[in-house]
Amino acid sequence: MSALLTVTCAVPAAGAVLTAALPAGSTEARRSTTKAVALGVSAVTLVLAAVVATRFDPHGARYQLTESYSWIRSFGITFSLGVDGIGAVLALLTAVLVPVVMLASWHDADPAPVAPDGTFENRRRTQGFFALILAVEAMVIVSFYATDVFLFYVFFEAMLIPMYFLIGGFGDRAGGPEAARQRSYAAVKFLLYNLLGGLVMLAAVIGLYVIAQDQGLGTFDLQTLTSAIADGKLQLTGTAEKALFLGFFFAFAVKAPLWPLHTWLPNAMGEATAGTAVLITAVVDKVGTFAMLRFCLGLFPDASKTFAPAILVLSVIGIIYGALLAVGQKDIKRLVAYASISHFGFIIMGIFALTSQGQSGATLYMVNHGISTAAWMLVAGFLISRRGSRLIADYGGVQKVAPVLAGTFLVGGLATLSLPGLAPFVSEFLVLVGTFTRYPAIGIVATFGIVLAALYALLLYQRTMTGPVKAEVSTMPDLKVRELAVVAPLVALTILLGVYPKPLTDLVNPSVNATLSQVHETDPAPAHPVAATSGGEQK
């Protein structure tokens, strides 16, 4: 039993503690040390997550690199880790994004001097910020690797705490007390929504345990439970299964978020720093959609099928609703947040269409949305940091003075509207096709989302970047080297995964097949199948 997974989770956790313990950042040099340590830890984590993904054999067992340590023996709770293709890919995404976010947020947590003598508002801000990011990373990776339901639950909930402090404690500078009040409101809203979801889930987790224990299976081990459900050793009555499903699903739908549980997201993403907003939408929220795939479908296959049509309707409403709201936003970051709500609709739709295209697409969507939204949001953050305003109307003509910034912002927007050649197209089209084969009407309605996405992405670009140069932006500098280093890998990945997504699909496909067979679903067969001669595989 190798301890690779535990080490991968432990490195950022230990890094968080180490970073928090470093001496206070009253000087530039000390702050730089803090940041360098945190960045180094995240780089090591990235290497480890990449090793995990390469060690994973797509043709091997469902869960690999498994480890199990006993934890709370009386309740059958274990510290069990294991990866499937989906978890490996999402953990890798997390490990890629964290260093990028750190680099992008390099100065976001520098303490501002409050008095001329050089005293600072809070000398430990820098340590706190970077330690919190590492803590989030550790918890998210545990969630992706956990194969014990209770273990998952604990980290699913625990990550709220560092996120709460990241949202409430650090934001865009401008605005003074009013901004602080808004931020605090956003953080509390984030916490309450997610806490409520978590509590409902806890009830369901315990409910599941109670039922299982009655039938002699006092365990939280995911594999034991799913195989017991599959071969009938563990029997849930219809009502119980539905209730438990809803309990789990509610928590994940709040976190994902699914319409109409989304209203915390625009506040949180709007008020937090751009880096934190990326952590929310690209990393933490993915745990919600990931958990739908792994836990809802795996543990409650029949209920999943029962509720699938209703969930599809909610997700397609979310697609259109989020996109329309994005069109109507005046605030750049809130616009990105509503665009994300639309995208989460696509992801959830792909999962519950219960087809292999839909689910492979949904998994790729999680990755691609993470990368492309990170690029879009972080460049938006660079833009906002230069002007000190989040309002779209305060910008205009930026492409003239900062062409590279404008160009990368456009690429982010084009990725968001799923332009072919960029990664999000691959996943969005797979989700649409996968939905359409089973539910044509819902697939067609969702397709309207691609027009609306073009509208909000290009409107944002037009209003901020084109037209005459506004006086306030006329001296705006173009992207700095550090900022380019943030954007370049994201853009490169977006293009690479748009043209050659095969490495990802190879990892993901077998896990999707396994999930679908748990639900006893097969893809609808074409009416008049033709031999795919174009497929060069055989040539």
Place this chain on the structure above:
Amino acid sequence: MNSLIPLLVAAPLAGAALLLLGGRALDRFGHWLATALAALSFGFGLALFSDMLGREAEHRAITKHLFSWIPVNGFQADISFRLDQLSMTFVLLITGVGTLIHLYSVGYMAHDERRRRFFAYLNLFLAAMLLLVVADNYLLLYFGWEGVGLASYLLIGFWQHKPSAATAAKKAFIVNRVGDMGLSIAIMLMFVEFGSFSFEPILGSAGTVGGAAQASEGKLTAIGLMLLLAACGKSAQVPLQSWLGDAMEGPTPVSALIHAATMVTAGVYLITRSSAIFDLAPDAQTAVVVVGAVTLLFGAIVGCAKDDIKKALAGSTMSQIGYMVLAAGLGPIGYAFAIMHLVTHGFFKAGLFLGAGSVMHGMNDEVDMRHYGGLRKHMPVTFVTFGLGYLAIIGFPGLSGFFSKDKIIEAAFAKGGTEGWILGLCALVGAAVTAFYMTRVMLLTFFGEKRWQPDADGNAPHPHESPKTMTIPMVLLAFGSVFAGGLFAYNGSFLTWLEPVTGHSEGDSPLAPLVVTLLTTACMLAGVAVSYLMYGRSAVPVVPPVGSPLTRAARRDLLQDDFNHAVLVRPGSALTAALVYFDSRGLDGFVNGLAATIGGISGRLRRVQNGFVRSYALSMFGGTLVLVATTLLMRSV
């Protein structure tokens, strides 16, 4: 040889990447690099063409598989190419005319500080369009299709500092996206029906029957209509035509590229490529011919009213593409002629746009034809080449447009029955109107009195002939405008060339071909005569007269924008505003209210922050209650 197909696309794509990433170092020679790469692609095209000619008609299609693009269970999308006579025709047109437009742009954009970027986008445009026509499956075609949309967005909005250009670019992209939606749905329908979206398995090829033959007519009609929607977007056909006129905001070479070699021809390609589907879906074909006929008249009417030379030409493009769509909708009677007209149109429309650009170049970027006049003496090369393009487009006997347009009108009659008569008459009327507005353009620009006006800075225009880099492409295109049609019609050579791909049937015309030709020529002459009477014999007012209601409507593009605004934009904005309100007040307010009630906190949620610990405790308490209740409940069920 097969390995050359990817290089067709790769050459201009590499140019785009180099020029965009290369930085200022490439400013001095980047434009020549881009032009050379376009020419290189043309060279590859010629090599492939001569290779293709060396094989029997049935064995001309070649394929090249690069790699598996999106492999998911049951879903197979590959980066894989197929070159047959139809795509070969497009490749030569795109790269040939495209290279000339590159060359022209070297002179035209000489003074633009962002010239390097302009050439990068031109190269990108070629690459995307080439990908579109050499793809061997609909999803890869879609890749090129949207790539064309992106390139046109970047080029139409090239002068981004002008709000009108930025708006036009966005409009083009979004209207096209509506069409793209059609293409997406068509691909999904194919996947549901056939489990594939590759050309050969669905459409068949020389000697084999594709899966389309087994599908029900209803399914094929649905697919056909969705493909038509897509074609309407890219080819600016009614009802998705509104972007084309505004797209004139781009630099003039872009207009030439969009209208002649790339973009608007994509819809005609799509329909012709999918002939196996349309042939089995007569209702979809009817929709295609209706769209074509309506658009050819719509564009012609708009073309009559415009004083902006580029917008008059844009109206004419719509109209001419309408002819092609009409022909493609006729089925095997018309496919080959649709493509033949597409190629000849590629020559003369590119020539006309480049000529218009040359005129603007000499006239301080003035576009209002009412401010031109008498330019023939000052710009002789432009005058002659533009004049030949003019004669070609109106279908003057012996020139390119004559042969290709005449064939389409013949085919429209050959459709047979009442339908044939209606379509034939529409096409004839269109021919007359085309002659009218093109003669108007010609007279207003090159003949009559000088009506030159000083520009905004007070500089009087000093019209002069354009530099060699601009006139050489114009001369070469003029050659095409004169001779291409005759060459294609000679011995039915073009028909023989395309027939293995598109098939051909003669139809059943109530009129003898000679009668149609005479009628067409008579209509053309009538249009010229009326135009001469109106604009050639009396002085042209510098300020446009008020005009009839139809003229005024035509000046506003037959109220297309007013319509879209009233039907889509205004209700859409209202809906968005309502939803924004609902989201913050309604939905959020409801949830906040709920939270406040559950928590037993009388104030609004924002007060929670002061007593945060208390609310946390309350939540915990509530949670525990839920827990206990569930445990009890689960035991009982």
